[in-house]
Amino acid sequence: MRLIADVMGADASPETLAPAFVQGAREAGIELTLCGDADKIRACLTEDDLSFVTVCHAESVITMEDSAMSAVKKKKDSSMATALRLLKEGEGDVVISAGNTGALVTGASVIVGRLEGMKTAAIGTILPLSTPTLLMDSGASINLLPENLVQFAHLGSAYMKAIFGMEEARVGLVNNGAEETKGTELYRTAHEMLKNEEGIRFVGNIEGRDVPFGRCDVLLCDGFVGNIVLKLSEGFGFYFSGILKQGLLSSLRSKFAAMLLKPQLKDLRKKLDYTEYGGAPILGIAAPVIKAHGASSPKAIVSAVKMAARVAESDFFRRARAND
Amino acid sequence: MRLIADVMGADASPETLAPAFVQGAREAGIELTLCGDADKIRACLTEDDLSFVTVCHAESVITMEDSAMSAVKKKKDSSMATALRLLKEGEGDVVISAGNTGALVTGASVIVGRLEGMKTAAIGTILPLSTPTLLMDSGASINLLPENLVQFAHLGSAYMKAIFGMEEARVGLVNNGAEETKGTELYRTAHEMLKNEEGIRFVGNIEGRDVPFGRCDVLLCDGFVGNIVLKLSEGFGFYFSGILKQGLLSSLRSKFAAMLLKPQLKDLRKKLDYTEYGGAPILGIAAPVIKAHGASSPKAIVSAVKMAARVAESDFFRRARAND
Numbered sequence: 001m002r003l004i005a006d007v008m009g010a011d012a013s014p015e016t017l018a019p020a021f022v023q024g025a026r027e028a029g030i031e032l033t034l035c036g037d038a039d040k041i042r043a044c045l046t047e048d049d050l051s052f053v054t055v056c057h058a059e060s061v062i063t064m065e066d067s068a069m070s071a072v073k074k075k076k077d078s079s080m081a082t083a084l085r086l087l088k089e090g091e092g093d094v095v096i097s098a099g100n101t102g103a104l105v106t107g108a109s110v111i112v113g114r115l116e117g118m119k120t121a122a123i124g125t126i127l128p129l130s131t132p133t134l135l136m137d138s139g140a141s142i143n144l145l146p147e148n149l150v151q152f153a154h155l156g157s158a159y160m161k162a163i164f165g166m167e168e169a170r171v172g173l174v175n176n177g178a179e180e181t182k183g184t185e186l187y188r189t190a191h192e193m194l195k196n197e198e199g200i201r202f203v204g205n206i207e208g209r210d211v212p213f214g215r216c217d218v219l220l221c222d223g224f225v226g227n228i229v230l231k232l233s234e235g236f237g238f239y240f241s242g243i244l245k246q247g248l249l250s251s252l253r254s255k256f257a258a259m260l261l262k263p264q265l266k267d268l269r270k271k272l273d274y275t276e277y278g279g280a281p282i283l284g285i286a287a288p289v290i291k292a293h294g295a296s297s298p299k300a301i302v303s304a305v306k307m308a309a310r311v312a313e314s315d316f317f318r319r320a321r322a323n324d
Numbered sequence: 325m326r327l328i329a330d331v332m333g334a335d336a337s338p339e340t341l342a343p344a345f346v347q348g349a350r351e352a353g354i355e356l357t358l359c360g361d362a363d364k365i366r367a368c369l370t371e372d373d374l375s376f377v378t379v380c381h382a383e384s385v386i387t388m389e390d391s392a393m394s395a396v397k398k399k400k401d402s403s404m405a406t407a408l409r410l411l412k413e414g415e416g417d418v419v420i421s422a423g424n425t426g427a428l429v430t431g432a433s434v435i436v437g438r439l440e441g442m443k444t445a446a447i448g449t450i451l452p453l454s455t456p457t458l459l460m461d462s463g464a465s466i467n468l469l470p471e472n473l474v475q476f477a478h479l480g481s482a483y484m485k486a487i488f489g490m491e492e493a494r495v496g497l498v499n500n501g502a503e504e505t506k507g508t509e510l511y512r513t514a515h516e517m518l519k520n521e522e523g524i525r526f527v528g529n530i531e532g533r534d535v536p537f538g539r540c541d542v543l544l545c546d547g548f549v550g551n552i553v554l555k556l557s558e559g560f561g562f563y564f565s566g567i568l569k570q571g572l573l574s575s576l577r578s579k580f581a582a583m584l585l586k587p588q589l590k591d592l593r594k595k596l597d598y599t600e601y602g603g604a605p606i607l608g609i610a611a612p613v614i615k616a617h618g619a620s621s622p623k624a625i626v627s628a629v630k631m632a633a634r635v636a637e638s639d640f641f642r643r644a645r646a647n648d
């Protein structure tokens with residue numbers, strides 16, 4: 001298996017990303033192609049790294065300010081577009097990029113192409129809550145139709161089966177109340193359609209209050225709401241870690257208690273840490289494309305590489321194609 | 325000052341609510357009218373309570389399943405409609421209800437009436453984060469126009485000035501990115517209008533990740549997104565309390581540490597506790613109407629009564645009227 005990694009245009013520098021991808025690929029036991037500024041990439045790798053890595057030079061970089069169409073239109077020679085083209089041409093099995101999300105989603109849809117019948121793509125992010133919950137769409141598509149959410153329900157269920165071995169994932173719909181008449185027209189219509197859809201296990205609306213408590217395995221919403229849910233979850237993780245730390249450091253006695261609590265605190269930090277699950281797959285694309293967090297740490301990249309290997313090895317893409 | 329309290333139709337029983345309202349009114353030093361089933365109310369109050377409380381009997385109850393129009397149409401003799409009518413007629417200064425939110429918002433808009441010029445009402449909820457943040461609309465109106473959000477910006481700023489003494493509240497817009505081109509059409513248009521609006525201090529888009537960190541004092545969004553933000557915040561508060569407790573109880577050593585941390589844990593619980601700030605005002609109504617949480621504990625009701633007294637005493641309503 002070969003991973004194609006785009007190391008440019010993220011908040012993290014290529015000098016951070018390239019060695020982290022190398023480490024991840026080594027740990028996962030897979031081959032690696034790095035796309036980006038070849039000089040920069042070579043400068044931050046060892047001789048030993050370079051003997052094992054293919055470097056694919058790209059002239060330009062898609063920045064966070066570039067438009068969603070940039071990989072397809074203005075910057076066809078960018079590292080991101082190059083990585084996606086290599087995947088399309090079979091020169092690798094999975095792409096990871098920590099760059100511009102909109103450009104990656106659009107680039108993947110156009111260059112790699114969508115699964116047959118898929119009307120739009122979604123970012124699926126695993127929320128590390130009581131049980132792993134796939135939030136989709138967590139930011140790809142701002143304007144959705146109810147039928148897109150129904151497609152996401154099938155795709156998300158297939159993903160949770162392939163990656164987490166869930167036989168019949170419970171599908172929930174984010175909403176502002178449990179009753180089926182709740183929500184905007186998109187959510188009311190989607191609820192009605194999901195209720196009557198065969199082949200998924202729809203468990204109804206999920207209120208914000210219930211999101212952390214594992215009431216469903218696939219949590220559906222549009223990309224606007226999904227982005228807010230995802231980032232709010234991250235934000236509250238940071239916030240609670242912060243006020244807990246503040247409390248623990250507030251006196252000598254509390255510092256002593258914190259020492260006694262070391263294993264519990266480590267476990268807690270892990271539960272609040274969104275980097276554990278690595279990247280987020282762009283679901284609905286014909287081959288695996290993974291979005292890593294823009295400000296990914298080396299640890300997050302290593303974790304994303306392992307997740308990517310798992311996704312590419314799974315029969316998710318075969319299964320999803322067969323479902324069409 | 326006289327508080328009019330609707331004690332029916334909440335998740336909490338009248339037997340829980342009525343004594344809590346009495347206690348709250350006593351602590352706040354204000355007069356009290358209780359609306360609801362007079363027999364039930366009298367049965368759970370002492371002689372001493374009854375000498376100080378006015379009981380106003382209402383024949384029917386608006387349940388959580390009733391429509392938003394119920395206080396205005398089918399159940400004009402309900403405790404909620406009665407409470408709102410008493411407010412309108414000057415028989416009291418502020419209403420609190422823990423009943424059906426939609427019915428309370430619509431009932432308040434029609435029976436009490438909106439402030440002149442206000443196109444729609446919003447629920448304003450104080451999120452007890454790094455600094456108190458007014459989330460509005462947190463659930464009154466699912467479908468909004470950009471101009472509604474601009475009105476909320478003025479109203480929210482006036483509220484934070486009157487209640488928290490903030491001279492120039494920072495107004496932020498919930499969004500899926502910091503850039504002004506982010507979000508659905510509603511949010512993009514609202515951003516453009518808010519940027520050019522005089523008399524408010526607009527600080528731009530607020531991403532979910534930044535919500536807990538006090539980047540603004542008034543956080544604007546539609547009621548669908550606001551309900552999700554509010555309940556997710558509550559849910560994560562419970563979730564983190566739960567995993568922290570689990571960690572603290574996991575061994576003898578951790579239980580000992582928890583004992584040492586008693587003051588810090590108490591403070592932490594307080595920071596995660598949304599009942600501290602009591603009820604949420606329905607902003608845009610010509611007189612103060614406060615929504616208390618459906619499952620309010622006696623403590624939450626006492627806290628809501630104190631907040632209600634503060635709102636009714638403030639010059640918020642005079643000021644808001646003068647702004648028209």
